[in-house]
Amino acid sequence: MRPAVSAAPARFNVRMLAIRAERLFDGVDAAPVTRPVVLVEEGRVTEVLSEAEPPNGARVVDLGDATLLPGLVDPHVHLVFDASTDPVGHLAAMDDDAALAVMRANARLALSAGITTVRDLGDRDYLALRLRAELAADPTAGPRVLAAGPPLTTGRGHCWFLGGEVVGGVEAVRAAVRERAERGVDVIKLMATGGELTPGSSSHVPQFTVEELRAAVEEAHRHGLPTAAHAHGAAGIANAVAAGVDNIEHGTFLTADGAEADPVIIRAIVDAGIPVGISVPQKPSPGALPSPGIVKRLPFIIAVFRELRAAGIPLVCGSDAGIGPVKPFDALPYGPAMMASMLGMAPVEVLRSVTSLAAEVCRVGDRKGRVAAGFDADLLAVAGDPLQDPAALTAVRAVFRAGVRVR
Ligand SMILES: [Zn+2]
Structure with missing residues (x-):
C-alpha cells in the first residue's frame, strides 16, 4: 500500500x-x-x-x-579556479573529478549570494559543460551555467594551461571554434591580449592577428554563437573591434605601467555597439589584495572606465571570479556599489549592469x-x-x- x-x-x-x-x-x-x-x-x-x-x-x-x-547575472567567471593565491597551480594539481568538486562548491557559493546565472569564460577540458548539465538537472544546486570551454589563445599565450592553445593560423582557429560548437558551448572566448594570470604573457600586448580573430568570429557566428574577447591593451582591443567580436571583456586600455584610453578606438567600440565587461567586483577580505600590477594601475584604469562610460558604451559588471582571493564566487554583488562610486553611475544603471544588461550580453535576455x-x-x-x-x-x-x- x-x-x-x-x-x-x-x-x-x-x-x-x-x-x-x-x-x-x-x-x-x-x-x-x-x-x-x-x-x-x-x-x-x-x-x-x-x-x-x-x-x-x-x-x-x-x-x-x-x-x-x-537573480544576478555574472557574465564572467572561471569556475575551475579556486579564488586562492595560486588558482593556476591548484588546478594543475587536480584531476577532472577534483576540479569538478571545486566547481560545484563555487556554483553553490554563487547561488547563495543571489547569482542565478553565470557565464564561464574559460575552463579546462570542457568541465563547465559537465557542470552545466548537472545543474540543469538540479537547478537548486547552482546557477544556470553558460560555458565557453577552454578559451582560444596563442602558443603559450594567456591561459594556455587551460588547453585552448591554437597555433597554425586562420584554419586552426576555425577548427578550434568548430570543435567548441560541436561540443555545445554557449559562447566562444578569445584571448586577444595577454593577461595578469599568465607568466610570460603581458596584458598590454596583443595576441592573434585581426585575421585570426575575424576567422573566429565568422566561424562562431556561422554556428550561431557569440564571441567574447579578453582584451586589456589598446592594440588588442582595436583588433577585437576590427574583427567584429560581440563583447569585449576588461577593456582597460592597459599600458606597460598604466592605462590610457584611445579616443579613436573608443569611437570604434561605440560605432560597433559593443558592450564592455569591466571586471571591477572585489569582495573585501582581510589580507587579500588584488594583483600588484592592477593595484598600481588602478587610478588610470578608473579614468579609462569613466571615458568608456562618457562615450555611451554599455558597461556590464562581471566578477572574473576564481582568479584570486578578492574574487571569490560571491564577489559580484560588491561590484555595482563600486561602479557607482568609481564611475559616478546611478544606482539603476549599475543594477541593470548585473541583471537585464548582463543577461542580454549573455544572450539569455529573454529568460533572465x-x-x-x-x-x-x-x-x-x-x-x-x-x-x-x-x-x-x-x-x-x-x-x-x-x-x-x-x-
Ligand atoms: Zn577571465
Missing part, C-alpha cells in the same frame, strides 16, 4: 507561489514596484502585481521589508535578468533598497532559483 498523502483543499493551487516584499526592481525600471506580489508557477514568473493581495490558495512567502530583484511574466523565477531579495544604495545587494534575505527557495 502507498503511504497516505493528505489531499490539498480543492481551491488550493499548490503549484502557485506568491512572493511578497516591500518593493521590487524589475531589472529595468528606475521606479520600483511598490508592495509587489510575484506569482510563480512551474519555475516561471506568471504575473507581477502591485499593492494587491495574493490569489486565494497560493502558497505565500512574505519577505517583509525587503527588495525583490532579478528581469522580473516579468514569462521570465524564469530566479530571484534575489535583499534588505534595504538597492535603488537608493547598491551596497544593499550584499544583504541577502532570500534567493529563489527556478521558483524554488534556496536561501
Whole structure:
C-alpha cells in the first residue's frame, strides 16, 4: 500500500507561489514596484502585481521589508579556479573529478549570494559543460551555467594551461571554434591580449592577428554563437573591434605601467555597439589584495572606465571570479556599489549592469535578468533598497532559483 498523502483543499493551487516584499526592481525600471506580489508557477514568473493581495490558495512567502530583484547575472567567471593565491597551480594539481568538486562548491557559493546565472569564460577540458548539465538537472544546486570551454589563445599565450592553445593560423582557429560548437558551448572566448594570470604573457600586448580573430568570429557566428574577447591593451582591443567580436571583456586600455584610453578606438567600440565587461567586483577580505600590477594601475584604469562610460558604451559588471582571493564566487554583488562610486553611475544603471544588461550580453535576455511574466523565477531579495544604495545587494534575505527557495 502507498503511504497516505493528505489531499490539498480543492481551491488550493499548490503549484502557485506568491512572493511578497516591500518593493521590487524589475531589472529595468528606475521606479520600483511598490508592495509587489510575484506569482510563480512551474519555475516561471506568471504575473507581477502591485499593492494587491495574493490569489486565494497560493502558497505565500512574505519577505517583509525587503527588495525583490532579478537573480544576478555574472557574465564572467572561471569556475575551475579556486579564488586562492595560486588558482593556476591548484588546478594543475587536480584531476577532472577534483576540479569538478571545486566547481560545484563555487556554483553553490554563487547561488547563495543571489547569482542565478553565470557565464564561464574559460575552463579546462570542457568541465563547465559537465557542470552545466548537472545543474540543469538540479537547478537548486547552482546557477544556470553558460560555458565557453577552454578559451582560444596563442602558443603559450594567456591561459594556455587551460588547453585552448591554437597555433597554425586562420584554419586552426576555425577548427578550434568548430570543435567548441560541436561540443555545445554557449559562447566562444578569445584571448586577444595577454593577461595578469599568465607568466610570460603581458596584458598590454596583443595576441592573434585581426585575421585570426575575424576567422573566429565568422566561424562562431556561422554556428550561431557569440564571441567574447579578453582584451586589456589598446592594440588588442582595436583588433577585437576590427574583427567584429560581440563583447569585449576588461577593456582597460592597459599600458606597460598604466592605462590610457584611445579616443579613436573608443569611437570604434561605440560605432560597433559593443558592450564592455569591466571586471571591477572585489569582495573585501582581510589580507587579500588584488594583483600588484592592477593595484598600481588602478587610478588610470578608473579614468579609462569613466571615458568608456562618457562615450555611451554599455558597461556590464562581471566578477572574473576564481582568479584570486578578492574574487571569490560571491564577489559580484560588491561590484555595482563600486561602479557607482568609481564611475559616478546611478544606482539603476549599475543594477541593470548585473541583471537585464548582463543577461542580454549573455544572450539569455529573454529568460533572465528581469522580473516579468514569462521570465524564469530566479530571484534575489535583499534588505534595504538597492535603488537608493547598491551596497544593499550584499544583504541577502532570500534567493529563489527556478521558483524554488534556496536561501
Ligand atoms: Zn577571465
